[in-house]
Amino acid sequence: xxxxxxxxxxxxxxxxxxxxxxxxxxxxxxxxxxxxxxxxxxxxxxxxxxxxxxxxxxxxxxxxxxxxxxxxxxxxxxxxxxxxxxxxxxxxxxxxxxxxxxxxxxxxxxxxxxxxxxxxxxxxxxxxxxxxxxxxxxxxxxxxxxxxxxxxxxxxxxxxxxxxxxxxxxxxxxxxxxxxxxxxxxxxxxxxxxxxxxxxxxxxxxxxxxxxxxxxxxxxxxxxxxxxxxxxxxxxxxxxxxxxxxxxxxxxxxxxxxxxxxxxxxxxxxxxxxxxxxxxxxxxxxxxxxxxxxxxxxxxxxxxxxxxxxxxxxxxxxxxxxxxxxxxxxxxxxxxxxxxxxxxxxxxxxxxxxxxxxxxxxxxxxxxxxxxxxxxxxxxxxxxxxxxxxxxxxxxxxxxxxxxxxxxxxxxxxxxxxxxxxxxxxxxxxxxxxxxxxxxxxxxxxxxxxxxxxxxxxxxxxxxxxxxxxxxxxxxxxxxxxxxxxxxxxxxxxxxxxxxxxxx
Amino acid sequence: xxxxxxxxxxxxxxxxxxxxxxxxxxxxxxxxxxxxxxxxxxxxxxxxxxxxxxxxxxxxxxxxxxxxxxxxxxxxxxxxxxxxxxxxxxxxxxxxxxxxxxxxxxxxxxxxxxxxxxxxxxxxxxxxxxxxxxxxxxxxxxxxxxxxxxxxxxxxxxxxxxxxxxxxxxxxxxxxxxxxxxxxxxxxxxxxxxxxxxxxxxxxxxxxxxxxxxxxxxxxxxxxxxxxxxxxxxxxxxxxxxxxxxxxxxxxxxxxxx
Ligand code: SF4
Numbered sequence: 001x002x003x004x005x006x007x008x009x010x011x012x013x014x015x016x017x018x019x020x021x022x023x024x025x026x027x028x029x030x031x032x033x034x035x036x037x038x039x040x041x042x043x044x045x046x047x048x049x050x051x052x053x054x055x056x057x058x059x060x061x062x063x064x065x066x067x068x069x070x071x072x073x074x075x076x077x078x079x080x081x082x083x084x085x086x087x088x089x090x091x092x093x094x095x096x097x098x099x100x101x102x103x104x105x106x107x108x109x110x111x112x113x114x115x116x117x118x119x120x121x122x123x124x125x126x127x128x129x130x131x132x133x134x135x136x137x138x139x140x141x142x143x144x145x146x147x148x149x150x151x152x153x154x155x156x157x158x159x160x161x162x163x164x165x166x167x168x169x170x171x172x173x174x175x176x177x178x179x180x181x182x183x184x185x186x187x188x189x190x191x192x193x194x195x196x197x198x199x200x201x202x203x204x205x206x207x208x209x210x211x212x213x214x215x216x217x218x219x220x221x222x223x224x225x226x227x228x229x230x231x232x233x234x235x236x237x238x239x240x241x242x243x244x245x246x247x248x249x250x251x252x253x254x255x256x257x258x259x260x261x262x263x264x265x266x267x268x269x270x271x272x273x274x275x276x277x278x279x280x281x282x283x284x285x286x287x288x289x290x291x292x293x294x295x296x297x298x299x300x301x302x303x304x305x306x307x308x309x310x311x312x313x314x315x316x317x318x319x320x321x322x323x324x325x326x327x328x329x330x331x332x333x334x335x336x337x338x339x340x341x342x343x344x345x346x347x348x349x350x351x352x353x354x355x356x357x358x359x360x361x362x363x364x365x366x367x368x369x370x371x372x373x374x375x376x377x378x379x380x381x382x383x384x385x386x387x388x389x390x391x392x393x394x395x396x397x398x399x400x401x402x403x404x405x406x407x408x409x410x411x412x413x414x415x416x417x418x419x420x421x422x423x424x425x426x427x428x429x430x431x432x433x434x435x436x437x438x439x440x441x442x443x444x445x446x447x448x449x450x451x452x453x454x455x456x457x458x459x460x461x462x463x464x465x466x467x468x469x470x471x472x473x474x475x476x477x478x479x480x481x482x483x484x485x486x487x488x489x490x491x492x493x494x495x496x497x498x499x500x501x502x503x504x
Numbered sequence: 505x506x507x508x509x510x511x512x513x514x515x516x517x518x519x520x521x522x523x524x525x526x527x528x529x530x531x532x533x534x535x536x537x538x539x540x541x542x543x544x545x546x547x548x549x550x551x552x553x554x555x556x557x558x559x560x561x562x563x564x565x566x567x568x569x570x571x572x573x574x575x576x577x578x579x580x581x582x583x584x585x586x587x588x589x590x591x592x593x594x595x596x597x598x599x600x601x602x603x604x605x606x607x608x609x610x611x612x613x614x615x616x617x618x619x620x621x622x623x624x625x626x627x628x629x630x631x632x633x634x635x636x637x638x639x640x641x642x643x644x645x646x647x648x649x650x651x652x653x654x655x656x657x658x659x660x661x662x663x664x665x666x667x668x669x670x671x672x673x674x675x676x677x678x679x680x681x682x683x684x685x686x687x688x689x690x691x692x693x694x695x696x697x698x699x700x701x702x703x704x705x706x707x708x709x710x711x712x713x714x715x716x717x718x719x720x721x722x723x724x725x726x727x728x729x730x731x732x733x734x735x736x737x738x739x740x741x742x743x744x745x746x747x748x749x750x751x752x753x754x755x756x757x758x759x760x761x762x
Contacts, residue, residue, distance in 0.1 A: 154636045277530065
């Protein structure tokens with residue numbers, strides 16, 4: 001089934017000329033077949049403009065988890081349009097809206113072709129943010145609730161339209177783009193000194209995941225970089241798990257807060273900060289910013305830091321377990337979480353959900369298991385829950401906190417030597433010309449992809465970031481179908497998706 | 505209920521003692537940089553200028569200047585500098601009411617800015633209601649502002665609270681470079697704040713556009729759009745930096761030396 005594809009592995013590059021170029025019809029057939037029947041899922045789907053004249057191509061990057069392979073192929077776009085893939089497979093729907101918005105290339109028969117970011121079109125015309133047609137429920141009793149872009153809390157902007165009958169939401173439509181900073185555009189013709197910092201701030205609560213993926217990608221495109229000491233990758237993996245624990249802790253606390261269970265909300269708010277402080281202990285910044293560059297670690301980490309981290313983890317573990325047990329042992333909390341905001345396994349699979357949301361809906365996937373990073377132990381077990389409700393998403397996070405904790409302890413056991421700071425952390429890496437590479441790891445929300453294509457000068461001709469939120473906003477909308485509108489906050493919190501990671 | 509009480513005892517009292525004592529900053533914390541004068545004079549490489557991702561380093565007469573309003577505190581300039589002219593210190597009292605106070609010049613570490621906003625002090629010295637607006641922020645500034653609300657920092661004890669509606673707010677705390685797509689919403693939010701309305705630019709993006717300055721779909725920070733009363737540098741500002749800056753804005757004396 002994978003015959004027609006170029007096969008890559010995580011962070012290993014290939015000449016861009018090796019990407020198969022197919023006419024649109026067989027390309028479409030092959031890609032859809034791989035996704036619908038072959039167990040693959042769409043990781044990235046974008047347009048590669050021609051370099052010197054010629055036709056634009058549609059590039060599909062598929063994740064084939066069973067084989068631990070990344071499949072790449074391309075189809076030639078003629079007459080600025082092609083038959084939409086969404087009609088056969090909804091997992092493409094957001095990608096195709098993005099393609100249309102970014103390039104004007106028309107996916108024909110796309111059922112709901114609207115902007116996703118309200119970014120200026122290729123011809124420079126800029127649509128007003130949020131101004132578009134919305135799905136509407138008709139009838140005397142129907143009413144519409146519109147929320148945002150500015151919300152009532154300390155949270156990023158987005159616009160939500162609820163179509164309701166009484167208290168029941170029949171349809172939620174989410175329009176984003178308010179955080180659009182033009183990131184993919186900025187990344188073109190890089191790398192430049194800003195590049196790693198742009199990457200880290202794509203979604204600032206996932207900086208370590210983003211830096212990890214970027215690091216993997218750059219190493220694939222730049223084989224001359226001196227090898228890192230083994231412990232660099234291990235410390236990076238440790239920081240990735242700290243990022244996961246901190247965010248899951250914060251979200252579980254916030255979930256408790258949203259159902260007015262204040263003890264867990266208060267304790268988790270504090271404990272989340274303590275985990276961030278462990279990251280800061282290693283690198284000076286609570287979000288792990290500026291620590292990982294193409295050359296390696298910006299600061300040295302002595303081997304003795306392992307013992308310190310171990311004892312701090314031991315200290316926090318009991319406090320966190322205590323705070324979480326309180327919440328999960330309280331029937332009034334469970335009553336709010338159970339059977340609320342259900343996304344079925346079938347819906348999750350067809351929409352192409354990833355990460356926590358996918359695992360809570362019974363889909364077993366985790367990039368640490370499916371696409372391990374070189375030198376880092378594979379994640380053996382992937383927890384998943386069948387029901388797909390708010391409770392399942394909470395339980396998955398609780399399980400992942402425990403698993404990350406164990407993983408950190410295991411990884412700390414592998415630290416044998418001091419990690420020196422990399423020489424020349426400020427230098428911009430030199431990349432091979434005309435290559436393509438894709439890299440992925442599991443951030444705390446889900447899998448985070450970066451795909452880069454270099455030009456004849458080794459500069460980025462295309463740089464694609466696919467944040468897990470890009471797939472999962474549709475899952476939140478689905479979770480609200482038939483749900484009471486008052487359940488929106490806990491549904492939303494159980495996903496806690498990124499606006500900026502989506503908007504770029 | 506019993507479990508809740510048991511947990512309460514177990515979790516203990518966790519609110520930090522700041523500002524009575526200096527904040528607990530990490531060992532590698534990068535605060536205000538110190539620039540040794542004249543070390544730059546023999547340097548031809550100017551490597552710090554090209555190393556800086558934020559365009560924060562500029563040549564000056566007896567060395568370089570660093571604009572904290574742009575700086576990410578990544579430390580790359582210090583790592584790149586061959587003559588050791590740049591050193592990041594633990595000085596966390598970075599918030600400033602004047603934009604110029606964010607420019608670090610060669611020479612001994614200055615005392616933190618001492619300025620006053622008498623109107624804000626009179627109206628909000630004991631109670632400051634903040635409406636946060638994210639206009640392209642990456643969520644880090646937002647999260648570390650939220651942290652001040654947790655019991656670790658408990659900004660409520662100083663009368664600082666988050667307001668859900670701009671109509672209930674004294675000031676806006678703005679994060680992000682101001683995206684084109686949020687410009688209208690930002691202006692409308694500002695218009696909804698009762699006068700006098702104060703503005704805090706939090707993080708390098710909000711102060712100057714940060715690393716997003718120059719993107720065709722963002723504005724370069726808040727400054728050209730709204731009058732700014734307080735600048736808080738950082739990417740993101742450490743919670744201690746932000747809280748110290750807020751208290752300073754309210755008219756308290758600056759925090760203790762770290
Ligand atoms: S620490 Fe600030 S001034 Fe120095 S290189 Fe980084 S962003 Fe530039």
